[in-house]
Amino acid sequence: MNLKTLFMGATAALALTAGAAAAQQTTLRIQTHHSPEAPSGQLAQEFVDNVEAMSDGEIDIEIFYSSAVVKSAEAFDAAASGILDCDMTNGSYQTGKNPAFQFVADVMGGYDTPLQFLSWITYGGGAEEINALYNAHGMEFVGAWVGGQESLNSTKPIAGIEDLKNFKFRSPPGMESEIFASLGAKPVVMDFTEIFTALETGIIDGADASSLANNVGLGIYDVAEYTTYPGFHSMSADHLACSSSVWDSLPDDQKQILKTAMNELALKTMMRVLVDNGEAKAMLPEKGVTLHDWSEEDRGQFRAAAKAAWDNWATKTPETESIVNSHKEFIERIGLGG
Template identity: 55%
Template sequence: MIVATATIVAGLGSASAQEITLRIQNHQSPESLSGKNIAQWQDDVETMSGGRVKIEMFYSSAIVKSVETFDAAINGIVDGDFTNGSYQTGKDPAFQFVSDIMGGYETPWQMYAWLYNGGGLELVQKLYNSYGMYLLAWQVPGMESLNAAKPLRGPEDLKDWKFRSPPGLETQIFQNLGASPVVIDFTEVFTSLETGIIDGADASNASTNRSLGIYDLAKHSTYPGFHSMPADHFALNLEVWKSLPEDIQRIMEVAAQKASFRTTLDYSVDIQKTVNELAGDVTFYDWSPEDRATFREGARKAWASFAEGSDAAEELVQSHLAFMKQIGLVTSGAE
């Protein structure tokens, strides 16, 4: 059995007296809302376990780069990865559909519902287990906003729109809708807007966009956003997970779900507060159900193309579509 960096010391030969030490890396800052809820997860686990579990938490990718955390957990450098599944799309495009379906769901709660009520967890667990990892939970901060120097009233305003996009699935979706996405690093968004290289950006949610200074330059934004809702994952090395007593496993999963839901609630309040404060200076556009459906149809073509060649990805896409049909987001589901 691989115990990685977890130290499990049996005291008095009793499982109840075990001391378990786990080393976990995340890519959040400790000051962020996500980071604060990760810290609360750590405190909840240590407290509810009666001190049997000790967690060494490494923020801001202090040990390895964010994209390398998953492999670090697989290989025992750390025990857990609290980053994002989309970093692993090079392994299998299926990881895109367990991190951000893009253009599919309209709220984080719909994403959670697919995971816990739509059969998603079983498929996700199968994918993670195949790489020697175990998914504890998701953490979905909230809906992101598109930002532009011109109006973004609906899909028609995406035509020939030159904007910053992350690489991968998103570029395909927006190209299908007539936009001109430009792949630019997150750290270069403000400078690219300032110099006119782009006339808009997909960066993050409204509160983060404001902290980056984007609304100083881009006075038009979508809200509530629905084109992107990245879900960070709480994942542990599978053998480490299997080595834990059942009560500790339950404690960790329940605490992770609490942290996930609290993160979503915290960001929903923070984002709405930001939008209220920016009203009058920035124009926000809430797309109609018909416009969202148009966007979703363009996204569906990109999902199929992106998933092609991966059985796991195609299975996940069909599962998402079937659940979206069930909750009324699409008129046709798995086909």
């Protein structure tokens, strides 16, 4: 073997060693409030698998389902403080910090489809609005995923506005509670994981949980015999948000992998919910579940109450005003105003 061959071999070996040294191994501890059996939990696992495959194992994700580490509302702070690395729950849990978090998660009465909301994030300045809010609390917004309008569930009929009178139901914290209270309901804020037991024991009459198919996965229709479909009241977007310090420590290629995987998760969620909801709609009447499709008049009354709440909330903090105005401008821009 001549000196040139030896030199070339040594150079190649050094390059491989340098490349191996440059590859950053990352472990992310992520909590979601979804169960592994629910459609959203299955999609979250697909996200994990995609990230690990695209990173060729450089990113390893340990995911905790059903809020196994901390309560759902505590996951955001747990990530910011280092107990977790990322939060895969929902921004509405953080409205106590700033009312603006409500409009990161759910613009009630605003958008008709998940694609419209996601378009606001990507093309309407939404990502910048969200990160201005999240960064102030030590977190980075990575992406959102939302399947569509959710379905209210109940142990008694909820065929329209009149049935909301004295309707005691689980509500997430934030604006939703105020809207339904203004329409005569009695919202009760409780953790997502407590819904089934509260329904089963009669603590509540109903619940705002998730989409029709997710509600099936949660076992809610084993207890609740009435539901609204198609949904109208809420289209709540879950997020992936990571500790700012963790995010800043990631190399650019790993950041892009996480963002790309979130975009795929968002698309798959829309498609999966479309299919699963259709199958659930066909199956539930056979189980004795009644589906209530609210009238245009009742839907309009709800939407009016929701929009009044927007304006009220916009006065609470400068961040809320900014994000509400951003939504209003985008809604007009895509022709949903009026």
